[in-house]
Amino acid sequence: MKGQTPRGATQVIPKRAIYSLKRKKKKERRAQEVRGEAVTFSRRNEIISTIIMTIISIPIFLSYLWLFLSSFSAKMWHGLIPLKFTLHNWRFLWQPIKFGAVMHTSIWPITLNTLLLALAVTISEVLVSTLSGYALSRFRFKGRVMIQGMTMLLHAFPGVALLIAIYYVLYTMRLLDTLWGVMLVKISLEIPMSTNIIKGFFDNIPWDIEWSSFVDGCNRWQTWRYVILPLLKPGIAAISLFSFLSGWGEFLYIYTFIFTSKKQTLATFLNSLIGEFKFVDYGLLSAVATFYMIPTLLFFIFTQKALLQMSFGGRKA
Amino acid sequence: MRVLLDNITKIFGKVVAVNDLTLEVEDGKLVVLLGPSGCGKSTTLLMIAGIYRPTEGKIWFGDNVVNDLPPKDRKIGLVFQSYALYPHMTVFENIAFPLRLKRENKKEIDKKVKKISEFLEIGELLDRKPIQLSGGQQQRVAVARALVKSPDILLLDEPLSNLDAKLRVVMRTELKKMQMRLGITTIFVTHDQSEAMTVADKIAVIKNGVLQQYSSPDELYDIPKNLFVATFVGSPPMNIIEGSLSFKDGNLFFLNPDVRFELPEDMKVVLKQERNTEEVLFGVRPEDVNISYERSGSQDSTSWLVDMIEMMGRELLVTLSREKTMLKTIVDREHVPSIGEKVNVEFTGKVFLFDKYSGKNLLCEE
Structure with missing residues (x-):
């Protein structure tokens, strides 16, 4: 062993030399070095990424802070620093707002509309796309690949391009100026994407587990209920969050297909506050905007835990 | 049930x-x-x-x-x-x-x-x-x-x-x-x-x-x-050698250009029937191959060269060669041959014959 020519430190240590004490020590030291390096490297990385993320998020954070503060103040010094605390801007919660010549409807029916739209989209999407995602992931049928390709294509298609066509469709179905019409449009355009997302989660559940449950005594429904659904939680959280947000934030279709102000949603209501008059009441606007954000935040907080599991999803399955 | x-x-x-x-x-x-x-x-x-x-x-x-x-x-x-x-x-x-x-x-x-x-x-x-x-x-x-x-x-x-x-x-x-x-x-x-x-x-x-x-x-x-079962079962797998059969002086022999083995008596009976004797496969399990070091009279015609020795723990797996024909054998560690040494080979256990094309065991009645 001693006679062997020493090799470069970077090379793999030959098997026989492992028994040599000298080499062993060297190897250990090297391993420590490598370990040490790795530690400092990752720590440095962490610091850098934290700094970058902080810098990026400061403007966003500040603007939300501004929004929040200005909704509670009567006057803003130079438009930046809040001066006097007031609840006047939040008056829309208990009384209809008179704004110039226009008398706006109370905000509560509008909030209800928005909530209905968002929930309808969420519930029907979760129902439809979990079932269709299961079929796409598990069953081999004719046209399966084509359907998958089409769903991607449909999602890539910009919604604006469909406006006129959808208008005609809704017109002939007598669904113009109804919330139902918008719900249907929204659901049908969102389903392909969430189906694709949830299909990925199904793909991660091995056949063995499903088969095991059959042998253990499940029928198809019980397999779905006791085995697949619990493993699918993160996926369901993800698509319900996405669809809720997209329903809650929907503007374009409401703006185009709804004409009666009673039937509008918060997004268009907010827009009408800005657009209708020459002057804008920033206090009121920021209060409504803050109000508009609350359910989104709540929804995110509740699904966050399940969402964060997403990354382990793959390893677990 | x-x-x-x-x-x-x-x-x-x-x-x-x-x-x-x-x-x-x-x-x-x-x-x-x-x-x-x-x-x-x-x-x-x-x-x-x-x-x-x-x-x-x-x-x-x-x-x-x-x-x-x-x-x-x-x-x-x-x-x-x-x-x-x-x-x-x-x-x-x-x-x-x-x-x-x-x-x-x-x-x-x-x-x-x-x-x-x-x-x-x-x-x-x-x-x-x-x-x-x-x-x-x-x-x-x-x-x-x-x-x-x-x-x-x-x-x-x-x-x-x-x-x-x-x-x-x-x-x-x-x-x-x-x-x-x-x-x-x-x-x-x-x-x-x-x-x-x-x-x-x-x-x-x-x-x-x-x-x-x-x-x-x-x-x-x-x-x-058949050949598949014979080679799939048993570790290390059975030795398989290509060659042909021939009768000589009432004895049955397995031949190829490198080797010539005399086959046991009982095989003769089975092979009396018309069978393809030209192309057969000879099989013997490594543990049934015995090597000996004594130089017997006609050593040149029977001796094998030790090619490789693999340690298997209790035993050694030794690869022997004779021109192009290879033979693996298990040797206990008391008698360790050295690479390049010449040894004699003797089959102590069962030997097998398979049809080269169908892979069928020729000694199986069916």
């Missing part, structure tokens, strides 16, 4: 996974389906489990055809290679799951889970999640889940393949012990011939979806029906 596969065929699209398989598993016996990966052994198991439907043929459990019975009504327990434990349930919930589906009452479930988990020595793990268990523990949990509903038949799909080598040897002995204690009819799928030999009452060797031989481990070893 007796299981009978009656001319089973399974076709996936254009691929014939299992071809006309007939097999009877006697009550209380452990039968191994043995074959290389992709040979259709797992497909056969999944058909018995009811997950796949056979394209043709019938599956009998006892006196009933079960082709149309869903898995849950077949009274079987199944253990997968991946164990397929439910990751969101604790060990207790995993084991209790089949009982809960049967709507047994809580006390009964508790009792049964306790009993089976003590039997398999996993009583301390009941509160853990599968991800917190080692491979061996996961396997025990999977076995417990399969056994807790007292099935008529236990199906094991490569249950030991995910364990490390040492644990595998321990677990296969334990599985066999458990099976004998419970007396449960068991069908065990594996590609590992030594695993098959140690646990099986009977082994079914399968290749490309076709049953090659179905017999007890020792019969499989002593009387392989």
Whole structure:
């Protein structure tokens, strides 16, 4: 062993030399070095990424802070620093707002509309796309690949391009100026994407587990209920969050297909506050905007835990 | 319960996974389906489990055809290679799951889970999640889940393949012990011939979806029906040498340009029938090849060159060569040859002859 020519430190240590004490020590030291390096490297990385993320998020954070503060103040010094605390801007919660010549409807029916739209989209999407995602992931049928390709294509298609066509469709179905019409449009355009997302989660559940449950005594429904659904939680959280947000934030279709102000949603209501008059009441606007954000935040907080599991999803399955 | 596969065929699209398989598993016996990966052994198991439907043929459990019975009504327990434990349930919930589906009452479930988990020595793990268990523990949990509903038949799909080598040897002995204690009819799928030999009452060797031989481990070893079985079973594998047969002075010889062996008396009788004697394969197991170092008279015509020596622990695997013909032999460590040395060879055990084209064992009457 001693006679062997020493090799470069970077090379793999030959098997026989492992028994040599000298080499062993060297190897250990090297391993420590490598370990040490790795530690400092990752720590440095962490610091850098934290700094970058902080810098990026400061403007966003500040603007939300501004929004929040200005909704509670009567006057803003130079438009930046809040001066006097007031609840006047939040008056829309208990009384209809008179704004110039226009008398706006109370905000509560509008909030209800928005909530209905968002929930309808969420519930029907979760129902439809979990079932269709299961079929796409598990069953081999004719046209399966084509359907998958089409769903991607449909999602890539910009919604604006469909406006006129959808208008005609809704017109002939007598669904113009109804919330139902918008719900249907929204659901049908969102389903392909969430189906694709949830299909990925199904793909991660091995056949063995499903088969095991059959042998253990499940029928198809019980397999779905006791085995697949619990493993699918993160996926369901993800698509319900996405669809809720997209329903809650929907503007374009409401703006185009709804004409009666009673039937509008918060997004268009907010827009009408800005657009209708020459002057804008920033206090009121920021209060409504803050109000508009609350359910989104709540929804995110509740699904966050399940969402964060997403990354382990793959390893677990 | 007796299981009978009656001319089973399974076709996936254009691929014939299992071809006309007939097999009877006697009550209380452990039968191994043995074959290389992709040979259709797992497909056969999944058909018995009811997950796949056979394209043709019938599956009998006892006196009933079960082709149309869903898995849950077949009274079987199944253990997968991946164990397929439910990751969101604790060990207790995993084991209790089949009982809960049967709507047994809580006390009964508790009792049964306790009993089976003590039997398999996993009583301390009941509160853990599968991800917190080692491979061996996961396997025990999977076995417990399969056994807790007292099935008529236990199906094991490569249950030991995910364990490390040492644990595998321990677990296969334990599985066999458990099976004998419970007396449960068991069908065990594996590609590992030594695993098959140690646990099986009977082994079914399968290749490309076709049953090659179905017999007890020792019969499989002593009387392989064809070349595939002969080379697949036994480690290190049987030596195979190409050549031809010839009669001379009332003796039967195996010849090729490099070697000439005299074959034992009993082979003559069998080969009296008209058989292709021009192209045959000669087979002998490495442990039946003996080497000796004495220089006998005609040493040049019989001596072999030591090519390579591999350490196998208790013994050495020695590769001998004579021109282009190779022969492996097992030598104990008392008499270690050195590379380049010349030795004499003698066959002490059984030798085999196979047809070169069909692979059939020429000594098997059929």
